[in-house]
Amino acid sequence: MSATTQMGAAVDISRLSKVYKTREDDDVLALDKIDLKIEPGSFVAVVGPSGCGKSTLLSLLAGLTPASTGSIAIDGDGVSRPHPKTGVVFQSDLLLYWRTVLDNILLPIEIKKLDVAKYRARAEELLAQVGLEGFGNKYPSELSGGMRQRVAICRALIQEPGLLLMDEPFGALDALTREQMIMDLQSMWLRLRNTVLFITHGIDEAVFLADRVLVMSPRPGRVDLDLKIDLPRPRQWSKTHEDKDYHAYVRQIRAIFEAKGILVAH
Amino acid sequence: MASTDVIGAGQAQKNQGKNMSSKKKSRGPWLERYSALILATVLLGAWQILVPLSGLSEFVLPTPLAIATRIVNELPLLASHAYVTLFEVVAGFAMGVLIGIPLALSIFYSRAFERAIYPILVALQTVPKVALAPLLVLYLGYGWAPKITLAFLISFFPIVISTVVGLQSLDKNLVNLVRSMGASEWQTFFKVRLPAALPNIFGGFKVAVSLAVIGAVIGEYVAAERGLGYLQLQANSLFDTTLNFATVVTISGLGVMLYFIIDTIESRVTYKRDAAK
Numbered sequence: 001m002s003a004t005t006q007m008g009a010a011v012d013i014s015r016l017s018k019v020y021k022t023r024e025d026d027d028v029l030a031l032d033k034i035d036l037k038i039e040p041g042s043f044v045a046v047v048g049p050s051g052c053g054k055s056t057l058l059s060l061l062a063g064l065t066p067a068s069t070g071s072i073a074i075d076g077d078g079v080s081r082p083h084p085k086t087g088v089v090f091q092s093d094l095l096l097y098w099r100t101v102l103d104n105i106l107l108p109i110e111i112k113k114l115d116v117a118k119y120r121a122r123a124e125e126l127l128a129q130v131g132l133e134g135f136g137n138k139y140p141s142e143l144s145g146g147m148r149q150r151v152a153i154c155r156a157l158i159q160e161p162g163l164l165l166m167d168e169p170f171g172a173l174d175a176l177t178r179e180q181m182i183m184d185l186q187s188m189w190l191r192l193r194n195t196v197l198f199i200t201h202g203i204d205e206a207v208f209l210a211d212r213v214l215v216m217s218p219r220p221g222r223v224d225l226d227l228k229i230d231l232p233r234p235r236q237w238s239k240t241h242e243d244k245d246y247h248a249y250v251r252q253i254r255a256i257f258e259a260k261g262i263l264v265a266h
Numbered sequence: 267m268a269s270t271d272v273i274g275a276g277q278a279q280k281n282q283g284k285n286m287s288s289k290k291k292s293r294g295p296w297l298e299r300y301s302a303l304i305l306a307t308v309l310l311g312a313w314q315i316l317v318p319l320s321g322l323s324e325f326v327l328p329t330p331l332a333i334a335t336r337i338v339n340e341l342p343l344l345a346s347h348a349y350v351t352l353f354e355v356v357a358g359f360a361m362g363v364l365i366g367i368p369l370a371l372s373i374f375y376s377r378a379f380e381r382a383i384y385p386i387l388v389a390l391q392t393v394p395k396v397a398l399a400p401l402l403v404l405y406l407g408y409g410w411a412p413k414i415t416l417a418f419l420i421s422f423f424p425i426v427i428s429t430v431v432g433l434q435s436l437d438k439n440l441v442n443l444v445r446s447m448g449a450s451e452w453q454t455f456f457k458v459r460l461p462a463a464l465p466n467i468f469g470g471f472k473v474a475v476s477l478a479v480i481g482a483v484i485g486e487y488v489a490a491e492r493g494l495g496y497l498q499l500q501a502n503s504l505f506d507t508t509l510n511f512a513t514v515v516t517i518s519g520l521g522v523m524l525y526f527i528i529d530t531i532e533s534r535v536t537y538k539r540d541a542a543k
Contacts, residue, residue, distance in 0.1 A: 062446045081448075088446040094439055098461050098537035108447040111457065139537065 008041030008195040009075045009085050009162030011061070016070035018056050018221075030056040032220035033070065038195055040162075045198045045206035046214045047253060049262045053221025054199045058167050061197060062088050074163055084112070087161030091168040093148040095140040095155075101127070102136035105155045112159075119158060126154040129191075130184060146177035150184070157192070164196045170205065182209060183237060190234060207231075207249045208240060215256050224256050328508040336512045343497070344516050350493040352520060354410055354482040358417020359475050359524075365418075366425035366474075367467075373426070374433045387426065395420045396484050403489040413485030413493070420481035421474035428470025432463030461536070468532040472525055479521040494520070 013036040020028040030053040038044055046054045059065040061072060063082035072079040074086065087108075095104045105123040109116050127136060130150040140148055149169060156164060170178045182205055189196060189209075200206050206213045207229055215225040229249055231240060240246050257263040297304075310330045317329045324332065337344065373380045395416060402412035440458050449457065486495025494517050501509035 059442075062442075064442050064445055082446050084448060086446070088443070090439055090443065092439065094437070094443045096440075096458065096461070107444070107457065111444060111447045111449045111453055 007160060007162055008039075008193055010040045011036070011038035011163060011195060011197070012073040012076075013037070013061075014071055016057075016060065016072060017068045018053070018060060018065070019068045029220040031060070032222050034221070034223060036214070036223065038197070040195055041193045042211045043189060043196045043198065043209060044212045044214065045200060045210035046216060047200055047203055047206045048216030048221075049201060049218060049257070052216040052218040054216050055167055056221065057216075058088075058165050058197065058199050061163070062086060062165055083163070084159075085162040087156035087159065087164050089149075089153055089156045089164070089166045089169045091171050093140070093145075093152040095148055095151055097140050099139075100136065101132070101138050101140065101143070101151050104140065104151060105158055107155060108159055123154065123158060126157055127151075129188065130154060144177075146173055146181060149173060149181065153185070153188075157188075160192070160194070162194055164194055166196065166198045168200055169198075170202075171200070178205075179237065185209065186234060203250055203253050204241075207246060207253070208235060213249070213253065215253055217256075217260050217262070224260075225253065227252060325505055325507050328511055332508055333511045333515060336508045337515060340509065340512060344494075344512060347492060347494045347497045347513075348516055348520060350410070351413075351479075351482050351486065351495065351517070354413040354485070354493065355417055355475070355478045355520065355524065357410075357414045358481060359421050359471075359478040361414065361418040362421040362425050362474055362478065363471070366422045367429055370426045370429035370433070373430050387423070391423050395481065399484050399488040402485070408489050408491065412488075413482045413490070416485040417478040417481035421478040424470045424473040424477065425467075426470075428466045428473070429463065432466025432470075433459055435466070436462050464532075464536045465538070468528060468536065471528050471532075475524045475528055476521050479517065479524070483517055 013034055016031055016034040016036075017029070018031040020030055022028060034057070046057065048054045056065065060067050061074075061079065063079050063086070066080065074083045077083060095101075096107070099107070102120070102123055105126065106116050106119060109119045124133075124136060127133060130153065132147060132150055132154075135143070135147070135151075140151070143151065149172075153169070170181050173181060186209060198206070198209060210229050213225075213227045213229060214223050215227065216222065217224045227249060231243060231245060231249075254263060314329050314331055317327055328336075369383070373383060398419065399412070399416055402415050406412040406415060436459055440462070441454060444454050444458050482493070483495040483498075486493040487499060490496040494513050498510055498513040498517075501507070501513060
């Protein structure tokens with residue numbers, strides 16, 4: 001452990017590029033020389049339209065895709081394969097339907113060959129924190145979409161990851177469930193204070209949740225704007241959404257998309 | 267460890283789901299519940315009544331009751347031949363599993379192997395296996411060897427195909443999920459690939475075991491001294507139509523029994539995706 005008591009991991013990305021080879025000669029440059037330092041314990045949101053390379057960025061950070069050039073370090077360790085300090089939440093919950101909720105949450109423990117019995121209580125505790133107390137023996141098919149995504153978040157958190165990567169985790173949920181999940185994610189993060197990289201195409205949820213919003217543009221994927229969000233926490237749904245500064249941030253991001261022709265002003 | 271993990275999940279669900287499903291069923295209308303039984307009874311009843319009325323001789327078409335009585339009376343004879351056929355079917359099917367599953371895994375993991383073997387497999391599949399029966403007798407003699415071989419050849423293809431399809435249809439994101447947790451390919455296989463493919467694999471087993479019965483019986487038609495196929499030919503040559511039907515019923519019973527054994531194993535080791543809905 002480092003001298004700090006924080007559980008958040010530091011992320012250091014330098015000159016990171018990713019080229020996807022296609023069968024023809026026109027290779028796709030998904031990420032173009034990204035430089036990015038993320039403070040331990042900060043909540044960073046990445047917004048951008050489809051195809052801007054934000055999911056590629058997450059995949060590289062998760063160690064699932066090799067970088068073409070450049071490097072990523074998590075707490076100083078170079079990432080070439082999945083780092084033990086990271087947890088990932090994908091857009092779909094990806095729960096294994098043949099396992100109970102509890103066994104789904106304990107999957108990373110099994111894979112890392114740790115003592116499953118030791119983590120059982122922790123899993124139950126996480127379930128209670130997301131409002132699913134007593135659901136441990138249910139099967140995923142007995143749960144609603146929002147509940148399933150909560151279980152997926154518990155699964156990512158079971159090992160208290162220093163870096164939590166979230167790839168449009170609420171993209172498949174209805175508006176009401178999404179609102180609830182955003183609030184729950186904030187309180188969970190305020191408790192844990194781990195580093196979060198949150199990928200989304202929702203400008204509103206990015207500004208609402210993050211300490212810092214990175215705006216990306218497509219082909220080649222670059223960071224166009226690195227915006228610090230200075231809104232008091234804990235943020236409350238109505239209060240923050242009525243905040244002048246909140247709207248200023250949202251407008252600033254929209255202006256980029258309008259300038260790039262991703263959003264057409266009416 | 268991985269397999270017990272799957273089994274555990276299946277059983278836990280079973281205990282939990284039992285009360286729910288039985289409650290649900292008893293509420294359904296009785297006509298819907300017993301519809302298959304009612305239809306079967308009506309058809310058999312019609313058969314029982316119409317045969318004497320039409321003046322058909324028992325030699326041509328025996329009544330269901332006559333067939334049933336004959337089965338009970340000839341139970342030791344039928345059983346002694348059924349054992350032989352059962353052994354051939356199970357041995358052929360087991361060979362199909364033991365060779366089919368590793369072959370399917372090789373096809374799944376190696377593109378080069380898939381390209382090499384798939385055209386050959388498809389070509390072999392177009393050969394009517396039944397047409398090979400006389401050749402197998404020529405090469406392997408009159409014993410159980412040609413029957414087992416035929417049961418194997420006929421059951422092997424659905425096992426390979428269903429296993430490959432089951433493995434290939436996995437959501438790629440699930441592989442990414444376990445890889446992000448640091449899983450090796452070995453762990454990925456046992457934690458995700460295999461459990462996700464099990465419903466397909468068991469589907470293949472069910473088709474295969476029914477086909478294996480056909481393979482064994484055809485083998486016995488061609489050349490045999492024992493087995494239900496042999497018994498049926500004997501009954502045929504003696505114009506004993508009732509025994510002939512009794513043998514057909516026994517063969518079907520064998521197939522149904524094996525099907526349900528596999529179905530039972532399946533419900534113990536897998537959890538159906540929609541079971542809770």
